[in-house]
Amino acid sequence: MKKIEKLIEHLNLIYYEYDRATHSFILDRSYSNEHVFEELIKITYILSKHNINFFVDENKSLILNSKNSFSLKIKRVMNSFIQNLKNRSLNIYVLNDKKVKWAKNLPVIKIETINTTFNISSYDALIFTSKSAVYTLNSYNTEWKSKPLYVIAPQTAKVASNLGGKIKFVSRENHGDEFADELIPLLKNKKVLYVRGSKVVSNLVEKLNANDVICDEVIVYQTVCSELKKKIKLPKNSVIIFSSPSTIECFLKNVSWDESYKAVSIGHTTQKYFPPYITPVVADTPSLDSCVKKAIELISEK
Numbered sequence: 001m002k003k004i005e006k007l008i009e010h011l012n013l014i015y016y017e018y019d020r021a022t023h024s025f026i027l028d029r030s031y032s033n034e035h036v037f038e039e040l041i042k043i044t045y046i047l048s049k050h051n052i053n054f055f056v057d058e059n060k061s062l063i064l065n066s067k068n069s070f071s072l073k074i075k076r077v078m079n080s081f082i083q084n085l086k087n088r089s090l091n092i093y094v095l096n097d098k099k100v101k102w103a104k105n106l107p108v109i110k111i112e113t114i115n116t117t118f119n120i121s122s123y124d125a126l127i128f129t130s131k132s133a134v135y136t137l138n139s140y141n142t143e144w145k146s147k148p149l150y151v152i153a154p155q156t157a158k159v160a161s162n163l164g165g166k167i168k169f170v171s172r173e174n175h176g177d178e179f180a181d182e183l184i185p186l187l188k189n190k191k192v193l194y195v196r197g198s199k200v201v202s203n204l205v206e207k208l209n210a211n212d213v214i215c216d217e218v219i220v221y222q223t224v225c226s227e228l229k230k231k232i233k234l235p236k237n238s239v240i241i242f243s244s245p246s247t248i249e250c251f252l253k254n255v256s257w258d259e260s261y262k263a264v265s266i267g268h269t270t271q272k273y274f275p276p277y278i279t280p281v282v283a284d285t286p287s288l289d290s291c292v293k294k295a296i297e298l299i300s301e302k
Contacts, residue, residue, distance in 0.1 A: 004064070007046050012170050014154040014161065015039050016062070017285065025062040028289065031162050036060075091238040092295045095247040100288045102296070103241065106232070108250040112222050114198070115140055124190040125150055125168065127183070127215070129176055129204070131159045133195045136221040138163050144195070150186065152179045155287045175269045176202025184211045191216075198222035201245065201269055225250035236260045239295040242280065243288060245273040262298050264291045 005018060015036045016025040025043055027036065043062060047054050054064045087102040094100050097107045111132050120126070120143040128134050129152040137144055148168035151157045157170045169186060171179045180202070187208065194205055194217040208215040223246040232255045234240075242248050243266045252275070263280035265271040266288070274280055281298060283290040 004052070007050060008043065011039070011042050011046070012167075013039055013043070014157040014167070014170055016043060017154070017287075023064045025064075027060045028158065029059065031158055033162060035161055087296060090296065090299055091235045092241065092292060092299075093234065093238060094241045094288055094291070095243065095251055098288060100292055103288070103292050106234075106240075106251075108226050108228070108254050109223050109244075109246050110226050111136065112224055113139060114219055114221055116218050116220055118193070118218050120144055120147060120193070122191070123147060123193040123216075125187065125192045127192055127194040127204070128152070128156055128160060128196075129179065129194075129200075129202075130197060131156050132221055132223070133197060134160045134163065134165070137195055150183055150192070152176070153286045175267070176200065176204040177207065180204045180207035183208060184213060187213045187215075190214070193218060195220055199246065225253055228254045231256060234258070234261070237262070237299075239264060239298055241288065241291040241295060242266065242270055242274075243291070244270055248273050248275075262295070264294050264298070266291055 004023075008018065015028050015031060016039050017028070018024075019026050040056075040060065040062075044054070044056075047062070047064070052064060054062050056062055090102060092103045093106045094103045095106055095108045097105055099105070113136050120141070125148045126144055127150045134156065145164045145166065147166070149160050149165050150169045150171075151160055151167065152171045154170060157167050161167050169182075171182050184207070189212055191214040192208070194215055196217060196219060198219050198221070205215050205217050223244070225246075234255060236258065237260045239262045240251065241264045242251070248270070257278060263274065263278050265274070265280040265282045267286045268282060271280055271282055281294055283294045
C-alpha cells in the first residue's frame, strides 16, 4: 500500500493514521473538533479521485478495498469486543498520567511549570517539539494561538490544534536535528521562537541560527521524577513504554528492572538513553498509541 502513503503524503494528516496491516485510516478518537471532519473530507476526496474503494465504519475510521455489510459489521463488533477483553488484562505500562487504551498508568515523571515572561508578538512563528510545552504555555499565556505553528510529530500537532492553535507545518520526524533541516527552507529570514522544556537532546536552535533563521528559545517547563515512597514491583513479563529519556531515568529510580520485562521506546532518540542491560523495541510511529500496539505485538509473540 505504498501507493496510498504516497497519495496522502501532502495532506499533513494528524488525526487519521494509515495502518498498513489493516489497510485502513484509523481515527484518533481522543480528539473531536472541526479539523477531524476536514481530514475525513481530504482523505475521501483523494481515495475517490483515484478510484480506491472504501467505507467509513462505526468509529469513523476508513476501511480500504473492502465492502461493508451487516454481517461484516457484526463481525467487526465481535472482534473488537474480544480484543478489548483480551487486551484489557495485559500488563502494559505508560510512565505518565495520560490515558491510553489498553495501558496502565505508572506516573514516574511530573511536569513543573516555569512561568516565563516574553513578547510573542515580536515573532513570525512558534516552534514546538513536545505536547508538554504546548499544554504548559497554554496554562498561562494564550497569545501563542495567534501565531503560525511549526511542530514535530502529529501527536504534538493534535494537542496544539485542539487548543485552538494554527498549525502551519507538521514534521513526520521525531528528532530535532532532522526537524531543523525541514524548517530551514520554510523559515528562512524569519524570526521564530522555540518553546521547550529544560532538557533538549538536539541542536535545533543552533542549526536554525546558522542557516539564516533567527531563532530564540524559551523554557516553559521542566520534567522531574516523582518521589515515590518505596520501590514498585511490577508483574513478571510486563511491557513498559518509555516516551522520553526522562522516563528511563525516573523509572529506574523507582523500579528494579526484571529480566522478564520488555521495553518499548517511542523513538530512536529515546532508544539511545537506555542502559546496556535493556534492549528496547522502537514503535513504528512516535505516539503512545503506536507504542501500545507494539507492546501487544511483543506479548503476542510469546
